[in-house]
Amino acid sequence: MPFFSHMDTVGELIERNYRLRPDAGAVTFEGKTQTFRALTERAFQLANAFHAMGLRRQDRVAVLAQNSPQYVEVYAACEIAGFITVTINYRLAPGEMAFILKDASPSVLVFDPDYAEVVAKLSADLPGMQCIMIGAAGTGAFLSYEALLQGKPAVPPPIASRPDDIAYLIYTSGTTGRPKGTMLGQAAMAQSAVAHAWEKEHRESDRVLAVMPLYHVGAKYTQNSTHAAGAELVLHRSYNIEKVAADLQTYKISSAHLAPIMVQDLLNLPNLKDYDHSALRLINYASGPMSVALLEKAIATYGPLFMQHYGMTESGGTTALLAHDHVVTGPPEAVRRLASAGRASPGTRIKVVRSEGSECDVEEAGEVLMLSRMNMSGYWNNHAATLAAIDEDGWLHTGDIGYMDAAGYLFISDRKKDMIISGGENIYPREVEEAIYRHEAVAEAAVIGVPDPRWGEAVKAFVVLKAGAMVSEGDLIEHCRAHIASYKKPKQVVFVAALPRLANHKIDKKELRKEDWGGLQRSVN
Missing domain, CATH: 3.40.50.12780 (ANL, N-terminal domain)
Structure with a gap:
């Protein structure tokens, strides 16, 4: 018992x-x-x-x-x-x-x-x-x-x-x-x-x-x-x-x-x-997710004893891919689920919704929402952020983009938010950009996450310098260390003449991500 x-x-x-x-x-x-x-x-x-x-x-x-x-x-x-x-x-x-x-x-x-x-x-x-x-x-x-x-x-x-x-x-x-x-x-x-x-x-x-x-x-x-x-x-x-x-x-x-x-x-x-x-x-x-290739190697070494939890700080309720779900050889629909985040844990409901709030069909991508008594009560001293994260029915908006198969297995394909997960730590591009902007030589900056074989994702910065200003990649990275945790600093800085823009003049981060994420099955690691 x-x-x-x-x-x-x-x-x-x-x-x-x-x-x-x-x-x-x-x-x-x-x-x-x-x-x-x-x-x-x-x-x-x-x-x-x-x-x-x-x-x-x-x-x-x-x-x-x-x-x-x-x-x-x-x-x-x-x-x-x-x-x-x-x-x-x-x-x-x-x-x-x-x-x-x-x-x-x-x-x-x-x-x-x-x-x-x-x-x-x-x-x-x-x-x-x-x-x-x-x-x-x-x-x-x-x-x-x-x-x-x-x-x-x-x-x-x-x-x-x-x-x-x-x-x-x-x-x-x-x-x-x-x-x-x-x-x-x-x-x-x-x-x-x-x-x-x-x-x-x-x-x-x-x-x-x-x-x-x-x-x-x-x-x-x-x-x-x-x-x-x-x-x-x-x-x-x-x-x-x-x-x-x-x-x-x-x-x-x-x-x-x-x-x-x-x-x-x-x-x-x-x-x-x-x-x-x-x-x-x-x-x-x-x-963070584990690549299928790494999972296959791990199972070959230790056997089928692996279990994945997907969630966030805000969600005590999660999804789980249990040990018996880690199928390396078998029916295609079962093997495919090795790349999933599993199904809703006890006490948690999951749904995937379109931008206007209606529920997506099977295999249709949308934002992942969680409903559970285990979810957070809200954000401390930040009522506006709480209202943005939890709707009037209690559903927590994760900011992740995913879809579910017919058996309820959740697949995460992208992030609605810009968050980067590197070595298990959450990093928001905005906080890195703020640190970069503190350097007097910087005119504009945009930060994205890119695939990294060891850390899952790494921080990459695109920087436009002020006219006549100069700073090296190494110096700018060291500058960031003085303002944010070392693991948040960029691993790479690319200096560009201008940043790509959308019609509304916002920076087009999808365009910046194309070079590193193009051709991959999902836009998160």
């Missing part, structure tokens, strides 16, 4: 494990295992510490850290007490972090010592934010995480989360160059945890490997679904393919969440045959 059951809040999920599996392993990290008892009691202590500092329901707690048990504890404390966890991508430029902190206005920032220097600068503009450094010792104005827990009661805090509370505030890249805070609710995330655990057939005996960063919704879904089943999470601080290969063997990992690029790296290891990965029964790949 599966361990998971219906829950109204993620806090209930934590306390259920505390009651029923207190001495089972919850999180294994760098060779040490934390039980569900230890995790929950430290989360109780942290929640009580936050409450003593003056935090109340729906106050925000920001986290700037790489993966660690403390990251999971912060999440758990907030999930139990009804605080909102605000995750910050540590790869962002300081200016990008500053925007998120000002927009979310957290009462507390918990951070790794690695980021003490940037936190010191950021906190100067946010005098009401209390800063807590992970570790046993604080420095200067920073409180110590371990000292904060000392003496706090390891019992439930005086406040508790409610189903209609916001659980997480996760920022995504924005079409206007400004990130948007996606509000993910307690009830929605509890239901998502159970749905994902059921879909992955998780059980108490599982050990699930998580290497994605916990600031990313994909990693959080992995943790939640693992713990919904009462299973053990083997957590890596950061991604290292040699460590992944070793720990798959050492811990007899039964399930792993990997991006397509990670699967590719695993298959390319020269000593892969030296490892025993026979305990694996599921590799869940997400954060």
Whole structure:
């Protein structure tokens, strides 16, 4: 019998494990295992510490850290007490972090010592934010995480989360160059945890490997679904393919969440045959589609144990291409579905619509819409964006263009939005263009995503310089690094005399994309 059951809040999920599996392993990290008892009691202590500092329901707690048990504890404390966890991508430029902190206005920032220097600068503009450094010792104005827990009661805090509370505030890249805070609710995330655990057939005996960063919704879904089943999470601080290969063997990992690029790296290891990965029964790949050629190679190596999830930060409900759907040889209609994103997950409805809103016929392309109680509640401090994303009937507009076959399998062919997915990270051209425009030599800029054999997609910029101005490709790329995260910077800059225009004078990005995407079956990777 599966361990998971219906829950109204993620806090209930934590306390259920505390009651029923207190001495089972919850999180294994760098060779040490934390039980569900230890995790929950430290989360109780942290929640009580936050409450003593003056935090109340729906106050925000920001986290700037790489993966660690403390990251999971912060999440758990907030999930139990009804605080909102605000995750910050540590790869962002300081200016990008500053925007998120000002927009979310957290009462507390918990951070790794690695980021003490940037936190010191950021906190100067946010005098009401209390800063807590992970570790046993604080420095200067920073409180110590371990000292904060000392003496706090390891019992439930005086406040508790409610189903209609916001659980997480996760920022995504924005079409206007400004990130948007996606509000993910307690009830929605509890239901998502159970749905994902059921879909992955998780059980108490599982050990699930998580290497994605916990600031990313994909990693959080992995943790939640693992713990919904009462299973053990083997957590890596950061991604290292040699460590992944070793720990798959050492811990007899039964399930792993990997991006397509990670699967590719695993298959390319020269000593892969030296490892025993026979305990694996599921590799869940997400954060972008996998090419059919790579899937065929992966299945030839590991067998039919692959599963794809397609979704977005805004959608706790997704589609899934299950292991039995990964047909390499067989009827043409079944083999064809290897290139699909699968069918709607439990609790999610999918439809494809024309521009005026009517539903498309089978095999007819249109925008993909999702309806689910697991979808986001909206965007933080951005009502206009919320109204644009969620219609009056609750359907979430994904911005992806796709079509469905007669059996309900969804195929993604293009993006209505300009978003680029590179190495599993979302990048909007607008934010890259804004960084390029900050250079005094630039008159005009247009950014697109192009196919990349390793990253799926890469950022390519077309730039028109001001009359008489000069700047090299390398200098312009380095300029971007000062304003946006390094992974967002262009990999290539093409200098042109003029950008192609449509009749309404907008830049014709379809024309710019022709050279790199022409002849390919789909316009996304």
